[in-house]
């Protein structure tokens with residue numbers, strides 16, 4: 001066996017970057033269930049979806065058969081400004097843990113938005129521009145998606161209207177200002193600018209808002225203005241497709257050094273980074289060519305996979321969006337306010353939900369104090385200050401590496417490091433002060449969420 005020295009960072013050359021995205025649905029025997037019209041319970045047609053989303057993105061959303069989809073030249077050019085992202089061998093972490101495991105992470109935080117979300121934002125903005133639209137609307141919670149989209153819209157000179165959950169708008173003024181610097185208009189939600197916002201304000205004066213309510217406002221803003229469509233930064237099939245660039249680059253980098261991972265780990269909020277990272281590897285597994293262990297990591301306070309139901313549910317709290325079949329805690333579920341670590345969406349990508357239900361993927365839930373402990377341990381040896389979301393994957397990567405230490409197995413572990421945590425220092429402060437606590441919903445809490453599931 002030839003032993004090539006593995007560098008700290010494996011970079012690809014520009015010409016080795018993927019020219020096509022990979023659509024894992026094409027290789028799935030059991031396809032993800034279709035989105036349903038909430039009024040008729042019939043599958044959403046392309047025409048219905050086209051009233052809310054851009055045409056080409058609707059085509060991608062509904063495409064269960066083409067395995068490869070060309071990445072347009074304009075998007076590839078933009079990718080070249082911040083990609084390929086490095087695949088890093090975590091030598092220092094391995095040494096600290098004294099593990100025989102080999103740990104790699106794919107780092108997506110090397111751009112101003114600070115996360116992988118830019119990979120899909122630029123694609124969605126491109127298709128909106130090509131359709132001749134004036135602009136797009138969206139919601140943002142923590143702010144990463146809104147930031148990524150405002151960068152993408154600036155690049156293509158599109159108008160960008162972001163509805164930002166009011167509590168984040170007030171508590172994260174720097175995120176808001178980054179978006180405005182890139183030309184986006186940022187409205188705290190609920191607002192007086194939409195019918196649904198005015199209605200919510202009347203019923204709940206003084207509310208600090210929620211993601212579900214911001215989605216409803218963004219959808220109304222898109223459908224009531226000429227030349228606008230709504231875009232979403234996670235959960236949808238099209239977003240997983242764009243994020244496959246992460247997995248394709250990872251696979252190309254590993255292949256260069258003849259490395260085959262045993263375990264691939266990612267954090268899961270709506271499932272886009274995990275879906276993107278594992279897609280090409282999952283394709284090999286689905287086609288019977290290779291086997292891998294895939295692990296989705298979610299917070300114990302919002303455990304969609306590990307304690308949720310696989311059922312049709314609303315994608316938003318306002319119940320204006322189509323129904324999606326997914327692992328869900330119910331659209332009325334709101335994680336405890338003590339939860340600081342992101343990944344608070346009640347549902348999950350329908351593609352990943354199907355793969356999980358078919359036993360092709362595992363899931364673990366982790367508590368936030370142990371997540372922040374892993375984040376700090378990682379930051380001190382590997383240098384990068386991780387986003388709390390990313391630290392969920394770090395937690396399980398460390399746990400798996402420590403298992404190898406016990407058994408002496410030299411497993412190869414790859415995890416997705418989705419972003420940096422510079423805007424999350426209030427959460428780090430709580431952890432550093434010893435004020436962070438864990439919250440795990442009781443079965444009764446979860447039952448209350450399941451009661452709101454629609455009868456389909």
Ligand SMILES: *Cc1c(COP(=O)(O)O)cnc(C)c1O
Pocket residue numbers: 114115116117144145233234235267268269270271272273274343387389390418419420
């Ligand atoms: C949004 C986000 C996530 C979670 O979203 P997914 O769609 O599950 O990938 C994870 N990490 C970071 C840094 C994010 O911004």
